[in-house]
Amino acid sequence: MNPLQQLIRDRMTERGWSYADVARRGGIPRSTVHHLATAEQLRRPPHSTTLEGLAEGLTIPVSVVREAAASAAGLAAWQESAIDPELKLLVAALTQLDADDRRHVLALVQSMLSTGRSN
DSSP states (O other), X not given: OOHHHXXXXXXXXXXXXXXXXXXXXXXXXXXXXXXXXXXXXXXXXXXXXXXXXXXXXXXXXXXXXXXXXXXXXXXXXXXXXXXXXXHHHHHHHHTTSOHHHHHHHHHHHXXXXXXXXXX
16 A cells, blocks of 8 residues: 555544535545545646645645655655755746646656766
């Protein structure tokens, strides 16, 4: 079970909530909550509005959900205070790209990491 699945299931069990309860509380589709709670591995982290809705639905900080989602997608997450200015600029620039371009950047980064070219 990946970290996002574990987080969702643990919180739902603690509170006695269903997928529909979480979805309603967070303003996101029930099918989205179900998918995130049952998908073995995410190809990429969900959109930020989905993560915000999930956090709202689970009544936990969005930073906890973001970290679990990043880990479930095989990415590292970091705390805001640890970001150096160059990384902050790169992340901000990524938000300006459309979905296709972000997928290309993600593929490039994954390729560089797998071949050891990130150093």
